[in-house]
Each structure stands twice: as structure tokens, then as C-alpha cells.
Amino acid sequence: MLILVVDDQPLNCRLLTAMLEQQHYDVLVANNGQEALTLLHQHEVDIVLLDVMMPVMNGFETAPKIKEYAGDVYLPIIFITALEDHASFEKCLRVGGDDFIHKPFDRIILSAKIRAHARTRKLSKEANEQKKLLEYHYNQTEREHEIVEHIFRNALSGQEKFDSLCDFHLSPASMFNGDMFLMAKSPIGGFYCLLGDFTGHGLAAAVGALPASRIFYTMVQKGMAVGDIATELNSSLYTLLPGHMFCAAAIIELSSSGKNISAWLGGLPDVYLVNEQGRVLKTVESQHMALGILDDDEFERTILHFEVDKGTRLVMATDGIIESEGPDGEMFGEGRFIDTLQSTPAITTQEVIDKVRNYAQHAEQQDDLSIAIINCLPAELEHSGETHYSSLPFEVNVSLDAEQMKVTDPVLEVVNVLSNVEGVDAHRSNIFLLLSEAYNNSLDHGVLGISSELKNQEDGFLEYYTQRADALSKLTEATIEIAASYSPEKRSVTFDIKDSGRGFSQPELPSDSTLSNEHGRGVQLLSEIADSVSYNRIGNEVKLVYSLD
Amino acid sequence: MSLSKNASADGKTLTIQIKGKFDFNLVQSFRQAYAEVNDETEKVVVDLRDTDYMDSSALGMLLNMKKTLGDSVGSIQISNCRPQLKKILQISRFDKKFEID
Known part of the structure; x- marks a missing residue:
């Protein structure tokens, strides 16, 4: 002193x-x-x-x-x-x-x-001293808030807008409270979205949002099913998050036609399907526990399917809305929520939020109100960019003997090789079909001599493949030659498939009876997909030309 | 190439998902998959989201399923087809017998 x-x-x-x-x-x-x-x-x-x-x-x-x-x-x-x-x-x-x-x-x-x-x-x-310490912690917290907001913003950045399909409201404060909304489109045009609500706030919730958003985007990019996405998210969050933390979520896929919805619902309030006037057509309760609670063995991936009409809307929200407290401490509740939805035709999320805020105006603003409305509409066609084609001529020649026919399925391998030629990959499904039809014709009819009439008989389909396997296993001497070539000038792929069989008469194109006839479908497909199909005189060689344009 | 099947949470929809290549190699497992259809099943969905390739044997298998199930299910839907596969189904007039989404 x-x-x-x-x-x-x-x-x-x-x-x-x-x-x-x-x-x-x-x-x-x-x-x-x-x-x-x-x-x-x-x-x-x-x-x-x-x-x-x-x-x-x-x-x-x-x-x-x-x-x-x-x-x-x-x-x-x-x-x-x-x-x-x-x-x-x-x-x-x-x-x-x-x-x-x-x-x-x-x-x-x-x-x-x-x-x-x-x-x-x-x-x-x-x-x-304590005041200084408090100030320090306060500043620390402020910084964490900033970090969390930054992380959330970036985790959600690059997110495309789908204004016609989806309208959502997510305030910055609700992000801090652990709410997130993700959406993306799959390559085949399906629209996916995820509304998630992490327990715990701030940094803790942001930690979960990062991997969750990455998994979601990656899997949607691959066009995976909703159940698969839920399983993967759960597995990741289960490993990552501490025991008391989890993520209530709704994962939705709207098919590219806009007519089908698949949903995995875990732990969020009811989801509503409403018509354009906002009247509730269907109330869907959550089916599962939230993500991140159950281990892989216990987790349930089952989803729900709904068929929807054009103009149907799907409404989902986190518990912030129904739990908003009014003047006398009464919660906004599901009843008021449903009334709000039908108060205005095609209500926007902002209008819903305004009504909830209006109801809870006296109360201390909690502001973790998150809501999304999806309009069930068909996907708009996307224009793909200019395709580039290789300027080099490529050729693939494969000659198979009997042993190789038994152990390999050469079609996919040849398709994979051809797909590496620039410009061909986009056509690989068609190229597979052509080669598969031609090769299997050569093998089944040319080399093995099985009649496709068999397929017309009762249960002949399975019998056909049983006979085929049997004949193939006994095969001792045979060859099938596959020659595939890409022409940069003609922008086409040509296949020449020749077998050692005695040949068969050139198949006639069946009339429009393909649905009832069990065979001949392949021949018709060949002629529709390929630009030209020609057989040699004895019928043991077929030449297909497929245009990439 | 693989096949997986899932019943929906309410048991009304059976989804058969085919990954990679849909051809005769799946003859047995595909038959087994729709053998699970029961009284509760209202709809079968063949989900082709992960299917890269199919040929005429796949078409035959689909028709066989349609024949076997007959009217025991409300509808059979072939969903999430890539454009080239969708075209194959259209060429073969499958839209007359199946719901193609």
C-alpha cells in the first residue's frame, strides 16, 4: 500500500x-x-x-x-x-x-x-479488473458473431437463386441461431432444398453448417436421392457434433416435371402442402429424429412421396414461427400459421413474417424466423453451352475369343474408352445402347444361336437368359470383332461388329407392336437411335453410324 | 451396377433404384425387388437417377414387371430419367404403359 x-x-x-x-x-x-x-x-x-x-x-x-x-x-x-x-x-x-x-x-x-x-x-x-475481463469477452463474442456470420454467408454463397421455384426468408439473426436453408438443382433438373435448425447457437451451429452444406451441394450435383442425402448428412453430423447437438431438418426433392415430391423429414414442425389459395391440402408430420442423433445402423432413411398438381405449394418453417409469443404470452401456433397461409392467395414468405412480427410486436424480438415456400412447377430447360469435339480421328478395335466372351462384358469398356474422346461423352447412353444391342445380337443369335422367339413364351424372358448363360458356358470356339471409330469431319461414331456365326437373315423391322412383342424392340431402337444400320449379306456383320450432331 | 430398393415411410411406395447399367445382368435381382410388392403398396417407382445406361433387355424387364404386377399396384412410375434414357423409353412407346416422370 x-x-x-x-x-x-x-x-x-x-x-x-x-x-x-x-x-x-x-x-x-x-x-x-x-x-x-x-x-x-x-x-x-x-x-x-x-x-x-x-x-x-x-x-x-x-x-x-x-x-x-x-x-x-x-x-x-x-x-x-x-x-x-x-x-x-x-x-x-x-x-x-x-x-x-x-x-x-x-x-x-x-x-x-x-x-x-x-x-x-x-x-x-x-x-x-472484472470489467476489463468482461470487455475482453464481450469483444471476443462480437468477433465470434462476425466469424459465424462470415462462415454462414460463405457456406451458403454460390447458392443459385431459384425465384420462380422457391421463396424463403432467413434473417441473419436466425443464421446465428443455427437455421440454414440450402437449395440446388440436380443435372437432370430436380430441385432440392434443405431447411435445417441446429440446436445450440453461433459458432457451434456454424461448425455443423459447413460440412452439411458441402455434402448437400455435392450430392445434389450427383443427383442422389433424398434418402441418401439424409443418410450421409446424418453420418457426418453424428461423427462431428457433440452429443447434445443435432440438426432438425427437412430435405425435399421436387422432380424435374414438378409433379413429384420426395421428402425426408426429421424433427421440424409440420410441413404443409397448400393450394394456390393457401388452403392446406395435406399436413405432413416429421417422420424421423433430427440429423446427427442416431448412428448409421439406427438411422432411418425412409422418405415420403407425394404427387402434386401444378401450382401446389409446399411450406416449411423452423419452430421460430409457431413459437413466437403474442401479447399475453400465447404462442403464434399452428392454427394462426395455417390461417396466415390462406389469408392471401400465393402469400410470400415476407408477408408471413410480417404477420408473425405484428403478432409478436410487443415481445422482445427473437427474430429466428425461418420459412420457405416451394412452388411445384416443372423445371425450365437449361441451355447447355457449346460442345467441343475432338479434331482427331480415333479408332478402337477389339477382338474377343470364346473365353473372353465368358468372362467379360466388353460393351461398357468400349463405351468408356470412346467417352474419353472430347464431345462423345454426352452421348454415352446412346452409344452404350447401340453397342449393347449389336454385341448382344451377335453373341446371342450369331455365336450362341439362341432364338429370340423364346422371349414370347410364358416366362420366356428368364428362360432366355438361362439358356444364354448355359450356351455361353459351353462355348469353345468363336470370335466377335468390334471396331469403333470416331470421325471428326463427319462428327460421327461408326461401329462395325462381326461375329464368327453362320449369320442370320436380316431382321425385319417390326411394326408398331413392340409393346406386345417381346423381341425386336432392340432392332427398332437401333434404327431410331442410329443414323444408319446395315447388315452384310449373310447377316454376321452389322455396321452402325451414329451422328453426334 | 447395382440395385437397391426402399419402401417409403408410409409403406405405400416401393422405390427400386438402379445404379450404373440397367441390362440383363439385373434380371434376377430386379424380379426379386418387385416381388416385395404387397397389399399396402400403391405405387412402384423405378428411379433411374443414377442409371447411365440401359438397353432393350431393360425394357423387357420393365414390361415383365408390368405384366407380373398387373393391377395390383396403382401405378408404376419410371422417374428421374436422363434425357437420352427418356428418349429410349419414348421411342419404345413406354409412356403408354408407364408413368414417365
């Missing part, structure tokens, strides 16, 4: 110093206010004993400067005074004095006053 004695009278200074040192206090002495301020800056002084009448700078001038220097921490000033009038006392207090000690000094009183003020000083210092 360091005490600063400020007095221009050497006798007073010596007396006070002696008394204080006797009580084991450290003492500094200044002869006027100016000196006192200099010492204050150099040492951490705990209490100031301040004389009033001094040269250079008197006590009344010095006190406010000391208080200003001390700032938020209590630095007691005890005036040393011989003055007895009330006006002087009052002036001492006004300029910042905390107490008085009268001359001549009373040792007991001085000691008591010093102890009392020292205690207050100590408390004040502690409070100030």
Missing part, C-alpha cells in the same frame, strides 16, 4: 510519514500539487493525503487532476486541513475529495480512515 503525502510544510510531512511508516505503509512525499502529479505518473499510488494551501498548485486545483488521472479506479483523496468552516468542506468534496483529516493528526483516526479507503480502493480495483 503506497501513500502519497502532499504538503508544503516539512514538519507535517515528517510527522505523517513517521506515523504511516510505523503502520507499515510505503510513503511518498510531494511539496505541492505539481510534484504530486509527477509522482502519481511514476508510481502506483493507492491513497493521496492532500494539503489545501500550497504554493505552485494548491489542493483544490490538484484534486480534480488526480481524479482525472485515476479514471475508473477509485483513488481516494483525503484532505489534510486546518479549516473548519462548512464552505471549505463543501469545496473539498466538490473538487473530488473523499475525506478529511484534521490537524493536529490523530493517529487512530488517520489509521482507521486509511484502512477504510484502502478497502474501497481494493474493491474498486477488483471490479475494474
Whole structure:
């Protein structure tokens, strides 16, 4: 405890110093206010004993400067005074004095006053330390908020807008509360979205949002089914999140025709299918536990299917909406939510949010209101960019003997090789079909001599493939030659498939009876997909030309 | 190439999903998949979202399923076809017997 004695009278200074040192206090002495301020800056002084009448700078001038220097921490000033009038006392207090000690000094009183003020000083210092710590944590939290917002923004960035298909509202505050909304389109035009509500707030929730959004986008890009996406998300969140954290979610896929919905629903409030007027057609309850709770073995991937008409809307929301409290503490609830939906035809999410806010206006704004409305419409056709074609001529030649026919299925391998030629990949399904039909014709009819009439008989389909497997296993000598070539000039792929069989008569194109006839379908497909199909005279070689344009 | 099947949560829809190549190699497993149809099943969905390739043997298998199931299910839907596969189904007039989505 360091005490600063400020007095221009050497006798007073010596007396006070002696008394204080006797009580084991450290003492500094200044002869006027100016000196006192200099010492204050150099040492951490705990209490100031301040004389009033001094040269250079008197006590009344010095006190406010000391208080200003001390700032938020209590630095007691005890005036040393011989003055007895009330006006002087009052002036001492006004300029910042905390107490008085009268001359001549009373040792007991001085000691008591010093102890009392020292205690207050100590408390004040502690409070100030805590305040600093609080400020530090507050700033830390503010920073975390910023980080969370940043993470959420970026996790959701690059998200395309699908204004005609989907209208959603997600306030920044609800992101911080762990709500997220993701949407994307698959390559075949299906529209996917995910509304998720993480337990826990802020950083903790953001940690889960990151992998969840990545998994969602990646799997939608591959056109995976909703059940698969849910399974993968669950597995990832189960591993990643601490036990008390999980993510209630609704994962929806609208087929490219806009007529079918697949949904995995876990832990969110009811989802509604409403008509254009907003009347509820179907209420769908959550089927499952939220994501991230069950391990892979327990997790249920089952989904729900609905057929929907054009213009049907699917409404989903996190619990923020129905749990918003009104004037008397009553929640907004499902009833009011349903009423709101049919209050305006084709209501927007903003209109819903406005009504909820209006209802809960008096209440402290919680603002974690998240809602999405999906319009069941067919996907708009997307124009793919210019296709590039390789300018090099490619050829693939494969000659198979009997053993190779038994163990390999060459069609896909040849298709895979051809798909590597720039410009061909987009056609691989068609190329597979052509090659598959041609190769299997050569193998089944040319080499193995099985009649496709078999397929017309009762249960002949399976019988056909049983016979085929049987004949193939007994095959000893045969060849099938496959020659495939890509022509950059004609932008076409030509196949030549020749077998060692005796040939068969050129198949006639069946009439439009393909649905009832079990064979001949392949031949018809060949002629429709290929630009030209030609057989040699004896029927053991077929040439197909397929245009890439 | 693989086949998976799933009943929906309400048991009304059976989904058969085919990955990769849909051809005669799946004859047995495809038959087994729709053998699970029961009284509760209202709809069978053949989900081709992951199917890259199909040939005429796949068409035959689909027709066989239609014959076997007859009217025991409300509808058979072939869903999520890629454009080239959709065209194959259209050329073969499958839209007359199946719901193609």
C-alpha cells in the first residue's frame, strides 16, 4: 500500500510519514500539487493525503487532476486541513475529495480512515479488473458473431437463386441461431432444398453448417436421392457434433416435371402442402429424429412421396414461427400459421413474417424466423453451352475369343474408352445402347444361336437368359470383332461388329407392336437411335453410324 | 451396377433404384425387388437417377414387371430419367404403359 503525502510544510510531512511508516505503509512525499502529479505518473499510488494551501498548485486545483488521472479506479483523496468552516468542506468534496483529516493528526483516526479507503480502493480495483475481463469477452463474442456470420454467408454463397421455384426468408439473426436453408438443382433438373435448425447457437451451429452444406451441394450435383442425402448428412453430423447437438431438418426433392415430391423429414414442425389459395391440402408430420442423433445402423432413411398438381405449394418453417409469443404470452401456433397461409392467395414468405412480427410486436424480438415456400412447377430447360469435339480421328478395335466372351462384358469398356474422346461423352447412353444391342445380337443369335422367339413364351424372358448363360458356358470356339471409330469431319461414331456365326437373315423391322412383342424392340431402337444400320449379306456383320450432331 | 430398393415411410411406395447399367445382368435381382410388392403398396417407382445406361433387355424387364404386377399396384412410375434414357423409353412407346416422370 503506497501513500502519497502532499504538503508544503516539512514538519507535517515528517510527522505523517513517521506515523504511516510505523503502520507499515510505503510513503511518498510531494511539496505541492505539481510534484504530486509527477509522482502519481511514476508510481502506483493507492491513497493521496492532500494539503489545501500550497504554493505552485494548491489542493483544490490538484484534486480534480488526480481524479482525472485515476479514471475508473477509485483513488481516494483525503484532505489534510486546518479549516473548519462548512464552505471549505463543501469545496473539498466538490473538487473530488473523499475525506478529511484534521490537524493536529490523530493517529487512530488517520489509521482507521486509511484502512477504510484502502478497502474501497481494493474493491474498486477488483471490479475494474472484472470489467476489463468482461470487455475482453464481450469483444471476443462480437468477433465470434462476425466469424459465424462470415462462415454462414460463405457456406451458403454460390447458392443459385431459384425465384420462380422457391421463396424463403432467413434473417441473419436466425443464421446465428443455427437455421440454414440450402437449395440446388440436380443435372437432370430436380430441385432440392434443405431447411435445417441446429440446436445450440453461433459458432457451434456454424461448425455443423459447413460440412452439411458441402455434402448437400455435392450430392445434389450427383443427383442422389433424398434418402441418401439424409443418410450421409446424418453420418457426418453424428461423427462431428457433440452429443447434445443435432440438426432438425427437412430435405425435399421436387422432380424435374414438378409433379413429384420426395421428402425426408426429421424433427421440424409440420410441413404443409397448400393450394394456390393457401388452403392446406395435406399436413405432413416429421417422420424421423433430427440429423446427427442416431448412428448409421439406427438411422432411418425412409422418405415420403407425394404427387402434386401444378401450382401446389409446399411450406416449411423452423419452430421460430409457431413459437413466437403474442401479447399475453400465447404462442403464434399452428392454427394462426395455417390461417396466415390462406389469408392471401400465393402469400410470400415476407408477408408471413410480417404477420408473425405484428403478432409478436410487443415481445422482445427473437427474430429466428425461418420459412420457405416451394412452388411445384416443372423445371425450365437449361441451355447447355457449346460442345467441343475432338479434331482427331480415333479408332478402337477389339477382338474377343470364346473365353473372353465368358468372362467379360466388353460393351461398357468400349463405351468408356470412346467417352474419353472430347464431345462423345454426352452421348454415352446412346452409344452404350447401340453397342449393347449389336454385341448382344451377335453373341446371342450369331455365336450362341439362341432364338429370340423364346422371349414370347410364358416366362420366356428368364428362360432366355438361362439358356444364354448355359450356351455361353459351353462355348469353345468363336470370335466377335468390334471396331469403333470416331470421325471428326463427319462428327460421327461408326461401329462395325462381326461375329464368327453362320449369320442370320436380316431382321425385319417390326411394326408398331413392340409393346406386345417381346423381341425386336432392340432392332427398332437401333434404327431410331442410329443414323444408319446395315447388315452384310449373310447377316454376321452389322455396321452402325451414329451422328453426334 | 447395382440395385437397391426402399419402401417409403408410409409403406405405400416401393422405390427400386438402379445404379450404373440397367441390362440383363439385373434380371434376377430386379424380379426379386418387385416381388416385395404387397397389399399396402400403391405405387412402384423405378428411379433411374443414377442409371447411365440401359438397353432393350431393360425394357423387357420393365414390361415383365408390368405384366407380373398387373393391377395390383396403382401405378408404376419410371422417374428421374436422363434425357437420352427418356428418349429410349419414348421411342419404345413406354409412356403408354408407364408413368414417365
